[in-house]
Amino acid sequence: QVQLVESGGGSVQSGGSLRLSCAASGDTTSSTCMGWFRQAPGKEREGVATIDSWRITTYADSVKGRFIISLNNTKNMLYLEMNGLKPEDTAIYYCAATSSCRWRTLIDENSVDYWGQGTQVTVSS
Numbered sequence: 001q002v003q004l005v006e007s008g009g010g011s012v013q014s015g016g017s018l019r020l021s022c023a024a025s026g027d028t029t030s031s032t033c034m035g036w037f038r039q040a041p042g043k044e045r046e047g048v049a050t051i052d053s054w055r056i057t058t059y060a061d062s063v064k065g066r067f068i069i070s071l072n073n074t075k076n077m078l079y080l081e082m083n084g085l086k087p088e089d090t091a092i093y094y095c096a097a098t099s100s101c102r103w104r105t106l107i108d109e110n111s112v113d114y115w116g117q118g119t120q121v122t123v124s125s
Contacts, residue, residue, distance in 0.1 A: 004023070007022075011123075015085065020119060033050055036050075037112075047107055047109065048063055049080060052101060068080070092118040098113050098114075099113055
């Protein structure tokens with residue numbers, strides 16, 4: 001079992017920055033990919049960024065050049081640095097882990113083994 005706990009969400013103005021953290025505990029050895037998803041009000045959950053065991057990163061087009069995903073294996077921590085935030089980035093952000101992922105591809109929501117509880121990010125104009 002793997003437990004994922006997000007932190008770092010909050011409210012910022014457009015153009016601002018936030019850093020999300022995800023603390024992983026338990027047996028993470030089989031989780032070959034980790035990533036971030038988000039779900040905005042009235043919308044389906046979507047993949048935002050993925051990082052694999054070789055530190056290869058993949059981003060949704062909507063966040064490329066603004067968000068950075070990183071992984072600290074020593075501390076079992078996953079991060080999402082979010083810059084140039086826009087109101088359309090407002091959503092609940094979820095940390096996810098999976099043992100099934102494809103090369104340079106965002107994690108498929110249906111293949112996620114473990115989810116965090118989510119953290120709210122609100123961007124005001």
